[in-house]
Amino acid sequence: MHAALRRARPALGTLVEIGVEGLPEAAALAAIEAAFAEVAAVQRCMSFHASDSDLARLHRAACGSVVRVDARTFAVLRMAQRVALASQGAFDVSVAARLVRLGLLPRPASPFEPAPDANWRDIELPDDCSVRLRRPLWIDLGGIAKGYAVDRAIGILAGRGASHALVNAGGDLRVHGARATPVFLRVGQRVPRTPQLELSDAAIASSAPDGFDDAAPRPHLHGATRATVRGGASASVVAAQCMVADALTKVVLAAEPECSARVLAAFGAHALVHRPASGFERLGLAA
């Protein structure tokens, strides 16, 4: 008899829950350990705070020099650039300078001051695992790396033969396997009694500009205008990859609805937006 096992540990600044089915108990526990280790590796590579992350090395390097990064950091940067292009900069990982100025991120060790008008177009990916900053800027992958960590963990669990697996990093979650898995969307501090959707082999991520956690408000910024996104709306995006779902929640909250619908379609994603005044509204493919 194969066990269904779930474990939860603090990681990625939240609680990460990993569940697996279809493996003998010892293999299931080993798979869960390996998945948590992969989450930790993604965090080490892409932390804005840690002094030995790829981002820290990039920020310490002279502007214009080529910096080698882990293949995982490179994969996230490449996707971030694709989303930035599709959303005309509504999603932009170079908003870090603004977040530092707002006191939401610590100032990194860096020989340069970011140029006020530098943006995602100044991040070059000249070769595999190579990054070059054309102009001085700082990168924060906080809006996409958590989803990628979920993807990597799911990849480990699937690779070890799990028939069903679920990874939930504080609301960015992905389901592996054909079984329809109910998902509940939190609105404010409330969790509904009945699920809003069922997922199989798919991911969902949710964001609210005001933050779900009063202790650590972390507003989203519009990538192009750098203005704080307001209005109390929250957005959930469903996509095949959690990295895409994670990034597109920021687009849906920041961009105009027509732009959001176009970006969602380009990535085969759909969204559910909740506004306090009007309730849920579906956007994209399934609407």
Added chain:
Amino acid sequence: MRVRWLIPAGACMAAVAPAAYATQYLSVEQAQRAAFPQAGAFVPVAAPDAATASALDAPPGWAPRIFAARGEDAATLGWLIVDQVLGKSEMITYATALDARGAVLSVEVLEYREAHGGEIRMAAWRKQFAGKTQSDAAALGRDIKNISGATLSCRHLTEGVQRVLRLHDFLLAARTG
């Protein structure tokens, strides 16, 4: 990728009823075996007294359960400390495993419970956890929910682990051997 929305297309008001839920991941015994598979016994250590709790800047009612993991030769392999932290609306029971020198081996969440902050008073909340057994765990397991949007900070958990480390330095370091 397959998605089935359970709410209609277009704008709609959805009734969002508050619902408490809970997930049990591991029992204390399972956490002990997972952290110290080679241990022969887990010996309870008296909980810190009020003066110690105060010195460690602990919240009211702080009552961690401490176990010394003993090897076959009765040497102390390390410690397992089961503690609870209360967030705005959630209670997390977690186990920190420390090696004999006080370094963190693992932090595992044993149980996660959520409810509205206003519904419960801390003392009553804590009482629910007294004498919890594995049969209770089975009942809790049925209530697992996959929630998107739960960006709960693990700040309280991090603070809890830091307090556990201070507790080790204050109370346990001298007992190893």
